[in-house]
Amino acid sequence: MTQHDRLLIIDFGSQVTQLIARRLRELNVYCEIHPYQNVTDAFLKEFAPRAIIFSGGPDSVTREGSPRPPQAAYELGVPILGICYGQQVMMQDLGGKVEAGQSHTAEFGRAYVTPKEERIDLLTGWFLDGTGREQVWMSHGDHVSELAPGFAVYATSPGAPFAITADLEHRFYAVQFHPEVHHTPNGKTLYENFVRDAGFKGDWTMDAYRDEAVAKIREQIGDKKVICALSGGVDSSVAAALIHEAVGEQLTCVFVDHGLLRLNEAEEVVGMFRDHMNLSVIHAQEQDLFLGELEGVSDPETKRKIIGRLFIDVFQKYADQIEGAEFLAQGTLYPDVIESVSFSGGPSVTIKSHHNVGGLPEKMGLKLVEPLRELFKDEVRALGHELGLPASFIGRHPFPGPGLAIRCPGEITRDKLEILRKADAVYIDQIRKHGLYDEIWQAFAAILPMRTVGVMGDGRTYDYALALRAVTSVDGMTADYYPFSHEFLGETSTRIINEVKGINRVFYDCTSKPPGTIELE
Numbered sequence: 001m002t003q004h005d006r007l008l009i010i011d012f013g014s015q016v017t018q019l020i021a022r023r024l025r026e027l028n029v030y031c032e033i034h035p036y037q038n039v040t041d042a043f044l045k046e047f048a049p050r051a052i053i054f055s056g057g058p059d060s061v062t063r064e065g066s067p068r069p070p071q072a073a074y075e076l077g078v079p080i081l082g083i084c085y086g087q088q089v090m091m092q093d094l095g096g097k098v099e100a101g102q103s104h105t106a107e108f109g110r111a112y113v114t115p116k117e118e119r120i121d122l123l124t125g126w127f128l129d130g131t132g133r134e135q136v137w138m139s140h141g142d143h144v145s146e147l148a149p150g151f152a153v154y155a156t157s158p159g160a161p162f163a164i165t166a167d168l169e170h171r172f173y174a175v176q177f178h179p180e181v182h183h184t185p186n187g188k189t190l191y192e193n194f195v196r197d198a199g200f201k202g203d204w205t206m207d208a209y210r211d212e213a214v215a216k217i218r219e220q221i222g223d224k225k226v227i228c229a230l231s232g233g234v235d236s237s238v239a240a241a242l243i244h245e246a247v248g249e250q251l252t253c254v255f256v257d258h259g260l261l262r263l264n265e266a267e268e269v270v271g272m273f274r275d276h277m278n279l280s281v282i283h284a285q286e287q288d289l290f291l292g293e294l295e296g297v298s299d300p301e302t303k304r305k306i307i308g309r310l311f312i313d314v315f316q317k318y319a320d321q322i323e324g325a326e327f328l329a330q331g332t333l334y335p336d337v338i339e340s341v342s343f344s345g346g347p348s349v350t351i352k353s354h355h356n357v358g359g360l361p362e363k364m365g366l367k368l369v370e371p372l373r374e375l376f377k378d379e380v381r382a383l384g385h386e387l388g389l390p391a392s393f394i395g396r397h398p399f400p401g402p403g404l405a406i407r408c409p410g411e412i413t414r415d416k417l418e419i420l421r422k423a424d425a426v427y428i429d430q431i432r433k434h435g436l437y438d439e440i441w442q443a444f445a446a447i448l449p450m451r452t453v454g455v456m457g458d459g460r461t462y463d464y465a466l467a468l469r470a471v472t473s474v475d476g477m478t479a480d481y482y483p484f485s486h487e488f489l490g491e492t493s494t495r496i497i498n499e500v501k502g503i504n505r506v507f508y509d510c511t512s513k514p515p516g517t518i519e520l521e
């Protein structure tokens with residue numbers, strides 16, 4: 001198997017460490033994030049990085065016992081880039097000085113750096129737009145007050161006389177700002193220069209990954225059988241397509257239809273996998289079971305619990321029919337498995353509780369296959385593309401496991417679901433027609449537990465009200481409502497009321513997250 005050049009990101013607890021990894025992956029560089037506590041001498045030897053990046057972090061290097069990399073990192077002879085706290089750590093470790101925060105040297109937010117006379121390769125492509133400066137994003141209280149021996153300054157900002165410094169002989173680079181964030185517009189170039197200097201060939205592509213992953217899956221599974229819960233989402237779909245490429249008929253997918261899917265969704269998903277990709281898919285038609293148990297339930301948490309429990313039961317029932325299955329496939333992604341730095345003691349593993357089949361592997365004695373564990377979402381999409389999944393499918397907005405149940409506050413009835421499906425389809429059609437689908441992170445309609453009075457033709461109506469939701473987001477953790485034009489909203493409202501019997505009023509939800517959540521329940 002190919003051994004990619006690897007870059008190690010030592011995490012000191014910055015909120016934006018993951019962005020460093022994403023910027024590097026965009027440059028086709030394979031990197032991993034590891035919390036500083038785990039980076040021992042033995043780990044470094046085993047990992048054998050071609051370059052290292054020290055992330056930012058919330059601590060102060062002036063505090064005794066603050067996080068440090070192992071001394072061995074400096075002795076590997078590979079380039080190191082220190083960012084913010086990482087810069088300060090590097091300076092102090094190598095014989096410079098850092099002073100604790102003072103108001104006149106602290107900088108938060110946008111700042112501008114200007115270059116010194118001597119230019120270095122790290123800054124190739126910087127300072128070219130005629131203004132003679134570059135916008136960067138700062139977030140520091142402490143500052144370097146004396147450079148370590150061997151370092152020189154190559155750019156400054158008003159609050160950071162040592163904004164960009166380097167020891168060219170050792171290829172140690174230290175910057176006070178965050179090149180990984182969006183508000184450092186030319187940050188990607190800096191990373192590109194850094195990895196080029198370190199000799200990365202840019203060999204981390206989804207094309208290459210596909211072949212390696214296939215080989216690895218074959219080795220893991222041998223001639224055994226695998227089962228996979230298809231949700232219709234991008235992650236489980238790409239995982240299934242990849243595993244199918246590796247072991248073909250040994251994979252069986254189970255698509256659980258809980259009666260809470262969108263218009264034509266089950267047919268589209270099952271049709272695509274079964275007819276176009278030749279996967280063996282069991283379409284578990286369990287609408288009656290789910291809707292039956294949900295009857296009369298209006299508490300959001302109770303709904304979620306019922307759906308989660310039934311999902312596991314149903315999946316297990318179908319999986320039991322597949323004789324000799326030893327593996328369970330899951331579309332776990334890299335962000336789900338990155339250990340985060342915890343300052344309340346020990347590293348903690350963040351695993352999303354959303355995985356619908358959580359707990360199943362132990363219960364059924366199955367081993368896990370997780371072929372996307374090393375990938376970020378953008379990479380999963382690129383891989384899906386490589387595997388021949390249609391672009392319209394890969395670019396789909398996220399859809400929650402509990403489906404329309406959490407878009408139907410109050411009691412769920414078949415009538416309401418029917419109305420909601422039609423209204424949601426018109427709304428999404430409007431968004432696509434106006435070319436807005438890809439600009440929006442997630443959009444959907446929700447049917448409200450209220451009826452309002454209207455007048456249509458000469459008659460009075462007393463029908464349901466509908467809420468439209470559309471948000472922009474990066475990861476669903478925070479979100480902003482999408483600023484549709486009034487024309488769009490007016491046109492969409494008219495279309496929904498004209499085309500969907502049962503709705504006579506439409507609201508637009510303009511709550512961001514926080515304080516709201518994306519879903520209504």
Ligand code: XMP
Pocket residue numbers: 354355398399400401402442476477513516517518519520521
């Ligand atoms: P909230 O409503 O928590 O949603 O702001 C954030 C994102 O997560 C999705 N979501 C879920 N996805 N199972 C899932 O697979 C769930 O139980 C679940 N609840 C919320 C939601 O659609 C949004 O993208």
